[in-house]
Amino acid sequence: MKTLKIIFIIISLIVFLNSCRDTEETDNQKPLISTDIQDAFPLNCDTLYFGETFNFKILFTDNIELGSFSIDIHNNFDHHSHSTEIGECNPAPVKTPVNPFLIIQDYDIPEGLKQYETNLEISIPSGNENGVFDEGDYHFFISLTDKSGWSEQKGLSIKILKR
Amino acid sequence: MNRLIMLFICMNLISLSEYSQSLFTLTGKISDEHKQALSGASISVTPSEKGTITNSEGYYTIDGIQKGKYILEISFIGYLPVIDTIEISKNTVYDIQMTASALVLQEIIVADNYADQKKKAESLNIEIVNDDYLKQNIGGSLMESLERLPGVTTIDIGSGQSKPVIRGLGFNRVVVVENGIKHEGQQWGADHGLEIDQYAVEKIEIIKGPASIMYGSDAIGGVIDIQQNEIPPDNSVSGAVDLVGKSNNNLAGTSISLSGRKNRIFMNLRATLLDYGDYKVSADSVDIYSYRVALYKNQLRNTAGKEHDIHFTFGFVQKQFNSKFYISNITSKSGFFANAHGLEPRNVDYELYDKSNRDILYPYQQVNHLKVINKSQWTGNKLKIETGFGFQRNFRQEWSQYVSHGYMPAVIPEDLAFPADLERQFDKYIYTSNIKSTFFINDKTTFVTGINVDYQDNRTDGRGFIIPAFTQTEIGGFAFAKHHFSEESILQFGVRYDYGYLHTEDYYDWFQSPGETNTTWSYLQRATELKKHFSNNSWSIGYNYNPENLSLKINAGKSFRMPTAKELAANGVNYHHFSYETGNPDLSPEISYQLDAGLEFNRKKTALGITPFINYFANYIYLNPTSEHDRLYGNGNQVYYYTQCKVLRYGGEIHAHYQIIKPLQLGIIAEYVYSQQMSGAKRGYTLPFSPPTTALINIKYTRLKLKFVENAYFSSDYQLAATQTRIVPPEEITKGYQVVNLALGGDVKIKNQSVSFSLQVKNLFNNKYFNHTSYYRLINVPEAGRNFIINISIPLSVKLK
Numbered sequence: 001m002k003t004l005k006i007i008f009i010i011i012s013l014i015v016f017l018n019s020c021r022d023t024e025e026t027d028n029q030k031p032l033i034s035t036d037i038q039d040a041f042p043l044n045c046d047t048l049y050f051g052e053t054f055n056f057k058i059l060f061t062d063n064i065e066l067g068s069f070s071i072d073i074h075n076n077f078d079h080h081s082h083s084t085e086i087g088e089c090n091p092a093p094v095k096t097p098v099n100p101f102l103i104i105q106d107y108d109i110p111e112g113l114k115q116y117e118t119n120l121e122i123s124i125p126s127g128n129e130n131g132v133f134d135e136g137d138y139h140f141f142i143s144l145t146d147k148s149g150w151s152e153q154k155g156l157s158i159k160i161l162k163r
Numbered sequence: 164m165n166r167l168i169m170l171f172i173c174m175n176l177i178s179l180s181e182y183s184q185s186l187f188t189l190t191g192k193i194s195d196e197h198k199q200a201l202s203g204a205s206i207s208v209t210p211s212e213k214g215t216i217t218n219s220e221g222y223y224t225i226d227g228i229q230k231g232k233y234i235l236e237i238s239f240i241g242y243l244p245v246i247d248t249i250e251i252s253k254n255t256v257y258d259i260q261m262t263a264s265a266l267v268l269q270e271i272i273v274a275d276n277y278a279d280q281k282k283k284a285e286s287l288n289i290e291i292v293n294d295d296y297l298k299q300n301i302g303g304s305l306m307e308s309l310e311r312l313p314g315v316t317t318i319d320i321g322s323g324q325s326k327p328v329i330r331g332l333g334f335n336r337v338v339v340v341e342n343g344i345k346h347e348g349q350q351w352g353a354d355h356g357l358e359i360d361q362y363a364v365e366k367i368e369i370i371k372g373p374a375s376i377m378y379g380s381d382a383i384g385g386v387i388d389i390q391q392n393e394i395p396p397d398n399s400v401s402g403a404v405d406l407v408g409k410s411n412n413n414l415a416g417t418s419i420s421l422s423g424r425k426n427r428i429f430m431n432l433r434a435t436l437l438d439y440g441d442y443k444v445s446a447d448s449v450d451i452y453s454y455r456v457a458l459y460k461n462q463l464r465n466t467a468g469k470e471h472d473i474h475f476t477f478g479f480v481q482k483q484f485n486s487k488f489y490i491s492n493i494t495s496k497s498g499f500f501a502n503a504h505g506l507e508p509r510n511v512d513y514e515l516y517d518k519s520n521r522d523i524l525y526p527y528q529q530v531n532h533l534k535v536i537n538k539s540q541w542t543g544n545k546l547k548i549e550t551g552f553g554f555q556r557n558f559r560q561e562w563s564q565y566v567s568h569g570y571m572p573a574v575i576p577e578d579l580a581f582p583a584d585l586e587r588q589f590d591k592y593i594y595t596s597n598i599k600s601t602f603f604i605n606d607k608t609t610f611v612t613g614i615n616v617d618y619q620d621n622r623t624d625g626r627g628f629i630i631p632a633f634t635q636t637e638i639g640g641f642a643f644a645k646h647h648f649s650e651e652s653i654l655q656f657g658v659r660y661d662y663g664y665l666h667t668e669d670y671y672d673w674f675q676s677p678g679e680t681n682t683t684w685s686y687l688q689r690a691t692e693l694k695k696h697f698s699n700n701s702w703s704i705g706y707n708y709n710p711e712n713l714s715l716k717i718n719a720g721k722s723f724r725m726p727t728a729k730e731l732a733a734n735g736v737n738y739h740h741f742s743y744e745t746g747n748p749d750l751s752p753e754i755s756y757q758l759d760a761g762l763e764f765n766r767k768k769t770a771l772g773i774t775p776f777i778n779y780f781a782n783y784i785y786l787n788p789t790s791e792h793d794r795l796y797g798n799g800n801q802v803y804y805y806t807q808c809k810v811l812r813y814g815g816e817i818h819a820h821y822q823i824i825k826p827l828q829l830g831i832i833a834e835y836v837y838s839q840q841m842s843g844a845k846r847g848y849t850l851p852f853s854p855p856t857t858a859l860i861n862i863k864y865t866r867l868k869l870k871f872v873e874n875a876y877f878s879s880d881y882q883l884a885a886t887q888t889r890i891v892p893p894e895e896i897t898k899g900y901q902v903v904n905l906a907l908g909g910d911v912k913i914k915n916q917s918v919s920f921s922l923q924v925k926n927l928f929n930n931k932y933f934n935h936t937s938y939y940r941l942i943n944v945p946e947a948g949r950n951f952i953i954n955i956s957i958p959l960s961v962k963l964k
Contacts, residue, residue, distance in 0.1 A: 025847075026845075026847045026848050028888075028890055028896070067789075067790025067791070068790055068791060068792050069792065070792035070794065070799035070800070071799065072569075072798065072799040074567065075567075075573060077573075078564075078566075079510045080509065080510055080564065080566045081508055081509055081510055081566075083454060083508075084451070084452030084454050084508060085452075085454060096574060097573035097574055100573045102570070102573075104569060104570070104794055104798055104799045105794060105799070106791075106792035106793065106794040106799055107792075141799070143741065143792060143799060143800065143801060145788075145789070145790040145791070145792065145801055146790060147790050148790070148845075148892065149787065149788035149789050149790060149801075149844070149845070149892040150788075150892045150893065151741070151788070151801045151892065151893060153452065153741060154452075155452075155508065
């Protein structure tokens, strides 16, 4: 009898605890980075040019609210990383960097948006105080977060060349 | 393990054929195969629950046995246990000669009796495992071998590395103790395992729930207490050879031990060698993000490894005093999956990497753990004093090809203090001392007090920065009392006070980064010097009630944990996760309150146990992924901050067994944990690495003798895991799965030589499934495919003249 009583108490405790669970749903969805819009740029295997400006155009969506994003363009002359995309892009032979181009930037997304299309002018200088930048294979890395802290990454293989 | 114990008890509960008031005496002599008396052998008679040990001439006497049929069990360390059915209708003499067993097969029965007794005497929920269980369930690492136990899960990386998780809490919230000294490695990281040789383990006790009183800070989630090398029998030399093979990762291994004792002096020597190749999954490709990586012959590229361990134990044994020295060195080298260093997709030279499945290329880790422990014990009439002193050095390196992350130079300069390919290095020196006194006030009351003092010095090196160098001092004192109201009713109460001091050093990058304006370049300061003092008290109160067939326990307590150096002072990019982790120097010690209960019910053919718990953290330390990106320090990565929040957790384990027919047992184990953050940015979310609800249905057939096989068993596990939908960024929902495992084994006598063998088939149907608590889960790497594991133990024994 005593045993039954204890089992009963334990079961009621579990039932009670389960009933006072928060009913509010948590956000379990990652934001999305999509190139599925008109004029999306750059796409995997695209080419950028030194001394020129390009329009970074990509679509960010989230089920609740977007957070912020960052871009990171770094050399991939040693082929150390590959893209997160399907397929390869004819990389040039492995070489040692001399003066590779590098850009790291973070950007806010206006509050309260579920959908955001970037329209960002990014200029790539042809060189710096150390001389002209190296041509070749680069990696274009995009990171996106939503307000809940979910994130999505996209790594594109691109080339940056001299026109 | 609970289940095995219950099973064992079930097997031994045989009803009394008749009931009579007259009492009889059972006497006898226990000797070894050379007819030498065995003193200290244990004899027990069930169901009377009576037991004794043999005297120095090997004789024993058990009085007051009623007429009836009993199961007699005789066991002695280093000898095969004897289990016999006897009929008592008059004063009976039962003599027996025991046969030596593998040194590694010690304590089969002792441990089971011990486990049962210990469980009844502790108000916390504990599981006890002996090396025999380990052999039958051997996995890639010690923790994998224990994963089958209710309430125990692991966080895995690859086939040979895993970290313990008890009821959903892991990392610095679980203490691992080896030979009385807290094992110190890099508990905070998910990408490496425990530096413990599972072949050297003789007995493990797992405490589920907060155990700060005896084990100090960090034991907030539970304790894994590992004991090795019991003292060998007098005037003997014995040894054992263990051979192990695994089909999945082509593992070949051996562990050889040799021990001897002459009067008061004993020693053990053990060497373990393991060598394994890349492990196979039941998939021919892995999708890392959208990039599909082909797997050559289903092998997870570059997950091969090797381990070399050596142990030397020696000591002095006397009736009142014994002192043991344990010296061990564990070395391992293991590769990380080459296509993703951490979560970062990596290009691979397939020709080079697929040439051999046994070579270890970049990225890999190398760990060396040296341990020197002295453990002594003096037992007086009313007082027992135990001391433990330990020195440990944990040295770990991660090697990978230099890749310039963020603003690191494209080509690494040659004049740096560390090699270009050394990504991380942690060098840790730990000095531990424990003193414990037990006062036996009277038959009913025991009082224990103790002091622990720890000091550790941590140095770091390599191109990556996560935590700064630091030193840490911890001093704790406790008092604990246990009172038996009757044999069945025990009350225990303990209090503890701890003081900790942590000193972290400053750290500057070895490369320059641009400032806010992008014009001035400087060596950024990642960590500033911190000096933090912490103190806390904890308490625990527990009550046990063990009437016949029933065991009831309840325990309430407050435990705490000091923030770690990483939680206080991290400030860098964890490229394994694309996260920029920011420590918080204002964190307070984590406080946890827990209510634990345990109910065990045993009948002749059935056993049922339920162990629920409810746990509340007032300020759980949580690494919170935010929506921010950081350019300056974080190199464009998502920012994670250490924060504190209220957490409610509850759950429990259920196990039940039913004896269908005599040799056939059906058992079920189920475990469930629910966690929820009650405040902070992730209110409503669970905690990271929450284990899914699982159930295990087991059927086991055992025979003491099956043709030429002794202690034969055949066992099948049907393992079910529910879909884990309770996730927190950056986790993914993990689908439920079903896996079938088989195991069989026993002891075979070849001439006069006994040989134990066990064969396991894991993942019999080669299912493709994901483990929610695997480090590789986020890059969609499935669990290991079908695996045949064979373990053979050959014991050797020589009697000295």
